[in-house]
Amino acid sequence: MKTVTMADVAKQANVSKSTVSQYLNKRYDYMGEKTKARIEQAIKELGYQPNIVARSLKQKSTKTIGVIVANILHNFSTEVSRAIEDVCHKADFHTIICNADDDPDKEKKYIEMLRAKQVDGLIIFPTGNNRDLYRKMLDQNYPVVFVDRSVPDIPISSIMLENEKASELAVDYFAKKGHERIAMITTPMNENVSSRVERLEGYQRALQSHGLDVREDYMRSIDPDQVEGILEEMLALDQPPQAILAGNDLILKEVLTFSKLHHFKIGEDLSVIGIDDVPYASFYSPSITTIAQPTFKMGKMAGELLLDKINKKSTADQRPDYHFEPTLMVRESVKDNKED
């Protein structure tokens, strides 16, 4: 596999490397037609492929960005990533996606790795626990955009859902359908991660606005694998909840598994709404009412914002965060208690 280099092309075409380089970069301004033709010919004959690594070294730009998602298992992450890829692709940027697996150490490793690879900027779904690193990048004026969560005291713009609104939409809908005992289950809280906290706050506030009790035993923040146990507990209460708000897709999955296992009929024995519009929501039986995030728009925004920072070198953020509106997708998993 002897590699063909620009020097080979130059020799073959009887011009200098500079001229070949000009040609490749389409700076034809003053290039003779015959020269052009000869170079083209030589490139074809030799099967020359430019070495982007060499170019990147010289230009100090790899035309590549990195995306570090907190946890690739969330549907949200993959959907947003694909939108980011779309935007970057159109701008001739490549995208490298890494999965921090909710582990700050992995996140750190990936940030360092990607920066060593000279990516031109980073989109991070932050674990929240690498504050020093985040700050360092900020200080260095390195282009970064956050997604899904903001980090207290780190003024890097974040592309987020209106999380409180998401819970409100769900609770409002439950209430409208005559539910009074509404529980919420989310994944564990991390004080450095805004979104989960906000969803819980929205849930509480919405309950209050409907004059419903906020009960500690209806509010649980736990790992997905503990959902089954928790649901058993909840549903064995004197006053079991009539409705469950699942804080994200992983929790929803566990709720559905539980109800199948224990023969609770969703939409009859138990009403359910999930935050995140999971792919199977529409063809599940019964179909699942969800709160959808505008993942495509959010990813697009994140990509555009980062590319702006990269191009304009104005990495300072004009505004703190970008909040996107959630949408209620009404389907069949909420019983209508008002009907009878």
Next chain:
Amino acid sequence: MKTVTMADVAKQANVSKSTVSQYLNKRYDYMGEKTKARIEQAIKELGYQPNIVARSLKQKSTKTIGVIVANILHNFSTEVSRAIEDVCHKADFHTIICNADDDPDKEKKYIEMLRAKQVDGLIIFPTGNNRDLYRKMLDQNYPVVFVDRSVPDIPISSIMLENEKASELAVDYFAKKGHERIAMITTPMNENVSSRVERLEGYQRALQSHGLDVREDYMRSIDPDQVEGILEEMLALDQPPQAILAGNDLILKEVLTFSKLHHFKIGEDLSVIGIDDVPYASFYSPSITTIAQPTFKMGKMAGELLLDKINKKSTADQRPDYHFEPTLMVRESVKDNKED
């Protein structure tokens, strides 16, 4: 963002660049303890991060591989990719994943892009329609491994499912449960893509071995968005099928959507098996009987094989293809016609 380079570290530590480089590459053999300490100190003070791009240029290795999946929408692709990533990660290789979107032109573009980026090897779920390119890489002795499909006359090893066996398992199980009219729906055939053809062949052969008719009107290869129409046709036949084998996850999804829409009860009015163990199979109602591919093993094998080729430079393939066994995951979506 003035970047700190090796030269800066060298100056600060009062040694030469060479020595710093040795240090970074852990060639301590003859290095004085105090030198080591001074370098370490300088690196910390300056916050030096090596530039991998420069290293790659010199070493002619990026320690990165590319993965080009035919269509990222298939669950199979993402699962295999993650296994590949795991293996590479352990070997200190990075992974760049691209989606050809079933489009040979995109595939071509990505192959060229990744090679221009000097990735050390490629794992491809081939569209099958870039034969010249595949052959060129083979001729150049460039490390490549195929996944999911082999390409006729291109002796590049492929990591594949025993596709015929997959269909056989499904048909055998349908037959065992007393079904006689068994249909199969797959995505469109491409003569250059082995797996879909093999699945259909396995289906036909299995029918014959059970003495069942092979009917043209029970065998359809169509785009997912046409499944609804086709199912309407099939189920309006004088002798409608009792069972449907969905050739992959996208088809399965359409079958489920159809049955929901038209109120066919899966596992009662219509039995279903899907090839690919979709994530929601176990908690769907009814849970879905599937044929699982050992995606993790397959990805691991693909990664290991590629890394072998990269390291040993023996890119010639010892054996043609690697076939992995499918597994029947018995759940509830097949009716037992023998019971009554």
Next chain:
DNA sequence: CTGAAAGCGCTTACAG
């Protein structure tokens, strides 16, 4: 035990 020098394959002023 450490340093000077060449070179990886490009790009980019600058000169002519």
Next chain:
DNA sequence: CTGAAAGCGCTTACAG
């Protein structure tokens, strides 16, 4: 209109 030269930030024989 085109070429010679320097340089991007590393690594690696080789010399001492």
